[in-house]
Amino acid sequence: MTEFFRLIQNENMKIYRRQSAKVMLILLLGLILAAGLIVKTSQPAPKENTHWKQELVQQNQVLEKQQTQVGGNRQAINQIKKTIALNQYRIDHNLKPSGGETLWGFVSGAAGNTVLLISIFTIIVVAGSIASEFDTGTIKLLLIRPVYRTEILLAKYLSSLLFAVLCLVLLFLFSWLIGGLFFGFDGAAEAHLSYTSGVVHQTSWTLAVWKDYLLNGVSLFMMVTVAGLIAAAFRNGGLAIGLSIFMMMGSSIIVTLLSGYSWVKYVLFANLDLTQYASGTPLRSDMTLGFSLVVLAVYYVVIALAGWLFYTRRDIKA
């Protein structure tokens, strides 16, 4: 075990001593800071609102009417029901909605797109970690040690995933800090209201944000694995990076194009977004969370196995 830990140490050293890792981390923090500045300067000054309860009551009355008008649109009705329930909860529990951006609002808003950016970074890291040693020729001195290729590949893969975890932790801490500095640390105690199957729960924001990271992380995890496979198969980092980012960006278009066919549910990209089950509106009505998890697991095993075979079985000609 300590032997494997040393392999991870090695791969970490090779990731973080490279210029590119430093650039990526600085870029990540810089973007969060920039987002904070933009939100801060563009939002109107929050005004003191003493009549918020009446306003919420009014809003709910309007929504009740709308609900009868939208007809059969399940998604719209769900959304309206949710807003009504949340408003009612605030009225009942005396939880005043904030006038503008808050600390947690910023943290949560930064999650989605930034996780996509972290996916891209991690794809770059894993592709570089696996493929670049073939370009530089260092693979030869790496693989003549009394260590199996499987262990080396696993160390490369895990250290890349650890890089993603580090980015997520940094994202969380830094967006919390920026959110606090720009929108007030008093917002740190704000309660998170969630709505599941008709009931409103009061939960912790930290949990809610990490759940969001995790749901977005499914796509990160799968696409990083795909990038690792391509890197191992073609021993070409650029190809692995280009192809997997292209697939990740194009996945929603691909799914939309194929959404008419019933077999779309077996396509990897149709199952990457697990939030479709949280919102109660899956791509196809015959898809469930369990179904998606099984599809993802099958894809994962096939991709990981193929990558492993490519890495461990072929001659080193570099």
Next chain:
Amino acid sequence: MANEPKKPAVVLEHVTKKFGRKTVIDDLSFKIYGGEVFGFLGPNGAGKTTTIRMIVGLMRMTRGNIFIQGHSVKGDFRQAMRQVGAIVENPEMYKFLTGYQNLVHYARMIPGISKERIGEVVKLVDLEERINEKVKKYSLGMRQRLGLAQALLHHPSVLILDEPTNGLDPQGIHDLRNYLHDLSRREGVAVIVSSHLLSEMQLMCDRIGIIQKGKLLGVETVSQFMEEGGGKVRFTVNDGAKAAQTVKDKLALNPLTVLTDAFELAIAYEKIPVVVDTLVNGGTRIYGVESVTQSLEDRFLEVTGGKQHD
């Protein structure tokens, strides 16, 4: 040394390698023992690097097997590699790391290498002053030294160096030669070197295996190798062509080379006076007679029939 009934350090058994249909290594079998420096010799593209790659498990053999200290490279890779230190082709290291970080990296992959040992090998290859600089700033010779350092970290009992003198200065080559000699004699390490500097091998190696187009032409000790090629005598005369004609006509000997003022003959030592007499009687003036030891290089070209690229 080869005759001693000793356990071989490296054994190649009918090793064959094909790339597609092309047979690059053809049924190679030989043994290398601890305490000797074995030279692996052959023209460009003969298959030296491919053989080394198979010994260290970078390439699979199509047929045959390789054992290192009794451990099969195929079946017991970890134990086999535990014994081996190697440089394969160029010693490519991580350029964005310092020399020291590179060594730490390799040291982490084998249990039991202390900080002191790292310091020891750094000193050994004379890199103390520059070891904390990034490898991208190193010269070729310095990288070669660092390559040697990483190969020695774990006290391997088999040391494999693919063209180790490449990039070294004369002092470096001299030191390497002495060091490899010491290592084999004092610590009983089996050293395998491949090199294009044939004259180097002559000084460095105990035995030499010649490989050409993937086939082993023979394994001989350096002295055997030289003896077989011996008996060349150079006559410095006033007219090379005329003198050559004389020995051809009168003694039925075929000169190897004919120059304007000299010619060379492959004859036994005892025959020299006869040739001298014949030449003098024929009116040739002799300025010098010397026996020319054939260099390994000449001998090598003779055996392989000149440089052959494939």
